[in-house]
Amino acid sequence: MKAAIIGYGKMGREIETILRERGHEVALIIDMDNAAELDAAHLQGIDVALEFTTPATAYRNIRTCIECGTPVVSGTTGWTDRLAELQALCRERGGALFYASNYCLGVNLMFRLNRQLAEMMNRVGGYEVRIEEVHHTQKKDAPSGTAITLAEGIIDRLDTKQGWVNYAPGIEHAANRVERSEETPADCVEIRSVREGAVPGIHTVSYESEDDRLEIRHTIKNRRTLAAGAVVAAEFLCGKRGVYGMDDLLK
Template sequence: MKAAIIGYGKMGREIEQILKERGHETALIIDTDNAAELDAAHLTETDVAIEFTTPQTAYDNIRTCLEAGTAVVSGTTGWTGRLPELQALCRERGGAMFYASNYCLGVNLLFRLNRELAAMIERLHATYDVRIKEIHHTQKKDAPSGTAITLAEGVIGNLTTKRTWVNYAPGIECAANRTEDPAAAAPEQLVISSVREGTVPGTHTVSYESEDDVLELRHTIKNRRTLALGAVVAAEFLCGRKGVFGMEDLMQ
């Protein structure tokens, strides 16, 4: 497989290493200093582009790949309100696109467990309040994490007592659906607390709490390698396919 890496930061560098280990070629590396080189001419030699940049740049980068007819894997978080637009463009052009808010296999198992647990609680009519807490390194700019949003959507889709989510993110500038007072959240609002500290790659905890007990699902990422490996496996999966894919497709 010949790959392009778009975004040569922490993830881009891990991805380069894993591509090498798995016998693939990195044909193109794009970062801010050569961003203008991301065009059809430079992509022509590549089977797939792997994009991990910023919430401000992901949309245009992915669009450029799709318009050039290059399959694209993206993991950039904090911009996905516009993801459906690109998925539609991908289908329209007969292209190939893979997006996941988290490429770690364990996190995707957590997504399934969380949805199933919410559905079980719904069937039992049990009274549990739900909260999510995510902790990431201080360089992570967006909040809540894409993973926390997927977990919240998993709860909201299966538990009728929760309808929306709000984000308690003290000290984090770019927070969506922000609340300054989590204690004042309405019962149907699921509170996601975001914390930025040290170099933590990512910890997510979903707490189901009744008057009498607490049930917690927690996942801790030990290093970024697991995320980069997932993205490369997704790129291998995408080569030769047409359509819009996510981790659920990879895990079948």
């Protein structure tokens, strides 16, 4: 597989290592300083591009890949209100796009467990649900894409919840922000965001009643698991057309 890496930061570098370990060629690396090189001429002959950049640049990068006919795997978070637009463009152009808010296998198992648990809680009642996500201090978006996926799973299965808000003390750029936990409306899932140290990612879904608390928690120990998942997704996408996510890969 002849791959392009778009975004040569923490994830891009980890992905490069895994691509080489698995015998793939890294034929093009794009970062901020050579961003103008992301064009049809440089993408010629590339089998797949892996895009891990920033919330402000992901849309344009993925769009360029689709327009140039290059299959693209993206994991950039914090911009996905426009994902459906790109998925539609991809279908229209007969391209290939794989997107996941989290490429770690364990997290994707947690997504399934989360939906099943919400369904059971919907029958039982009496518990208040909350999500907490902890990440390193350089993370640009809040809440994390993974926490949003967890919230969406709960909203889909729990009749009492219609949306989510983000309680993110000290984080300026948080989406759907509430200033105090007490402001969380009863029909919203509260996502609490914490930024500390170099934490790659901890997600906890907790259900609390008057008498007990039930938690499911996932802790990422290193970025390697995320990069490996993205490379497996790229191998999966090669030679395919259409729009895919982790559920398709795990089937």
